[in-house]
Amino acid sequence: MSHYLYIPEQISKSIYEISSPIFLTSGLFCYGLDLAKTQHLHLDQRLEHPLKIAQACVDRKNEYLCGRILAQAVLNHHFGLDQLITSMHEPLPIWPTHVLGSISHSQNKLIVALSNNAFYLGIDIEHWVTSEFAQESAHLVLTPSEFDLWKSKVADFFDFARYVSLIFSVKESLYKAVYPTAKQYIDFLEASIVDINFENQTLTLTFLPEIQQRYQLLERYDGGWTIEQDHIMTWVLQVRNFA
Incomplete structure (x- = not known):
């Protein structure tokens, strides 16, 4: 098994296409996602389960996977970095050097934000x-x-x-x-x-x-x-x- 979660390009594209850019402040690429729109993708059945969510319920697996997929898609779209960020064993995302990222969710809403010129970001x-x-x-x-x-x-x-x-x-x-x-x-x-x-x-x-x-x-x-x-x-x- 790979040390990182592999996300097929079509799944990444599907999640990115139903997300929406959000302007919070300058220097930040932020996207929001309505998790209700992702249920039909059945991500928990199509992707491997990192250790952090191995015992989680379906909804928790879905929000976790959507957050990681969207963050990786934004990384690719805005920074041209085709890099895996989800370790199968480590709980936190592994961001590329010089890029900081953050992920949050509440009920059915998810947001991710990335910056390549930040000292700190949350x-x-x-x-x-x-x-x-x-x-x-x-x-x-x-x-x-x-x-x-x-x-x-x-x-x-x-x-x-x-x-x-x-x-x-x-x-x-x-x-x-x-x-x-x-x-x-x-x-x-x-x-x-x-x-x-x-x-x-x-x-x-x-x-x-x-x-x-x-x-x-x-x-x-x-x-x-x-x-x-x-x-x-x-x-x-x-x-x-x-x-």
């Missing part, structure tokens, strides 16, 4: 949490300073459930962005938003000093968000300036 998609969930879970997601930020600045723009959704999502993006460096998942309360701009929908995050030092992380990370009717998409990204 994306996330989340459906809006309910008011009940927000109230019950806020203390697990929001730091004291983020509660203060909600009261002083954010309440004029977002209701509380949307604010919790935003913070949850952008911290997911942040942890994906720093995982290649930290090699650890970091708690939600160990990072915090320090600046937020609703006019251009951008924000800045930082980690607690001891976390920053332990994992050799940057002082600040830049992020942003975009809103759809039933979900939010966030990213944490810094692109190189070649000027």
Whole structure:
């Protein structure tokens, strides 16, 4: 058996053709996919199963395979790289040198993003949490300073459930962005938003000093968000300036 998941060209083409480009921010190639439109392809029956999904249900196998197929198709389409990225044994994608990628899904929606000039990159998609969930879970997601930020600045723009959704999502993006460096998942309360701009929908995050030092992380990370009717998409990204 190969060490990498082989994806036939026709399957790759089929997934790419039903995906849609999404503009999140400059320097990023992002595509979205409605997973409901992929059921007829029966990918779980047509492709080998990497170790990570060997015991998963059909729906989980489908979303995993679609994410990897779409990411590989975008890599080929935009960067001309015909490279296998899915190890049969390693849990994370193996991105080519000089390319960073990120994959996220929520319910029936999937997004992938790739960049060839980024220092760090993470994306996330989340459906809006309910008011009940927000109230019950806020203390697990929001730091004291983020509660203060909600009261002083954010309440004029977002209701509380949307604010919790935003913070949850952008911290997911942040942890994906720093995982290649930290090699650890970091708690939600160990990072915090320090600046937020609703006019251009951008924000800045930082980690607690001891976390920053332990994992050799940057002082600040830049992020942003975009809103759809039933979900939010966030990213944490810094692109190189070649000027």
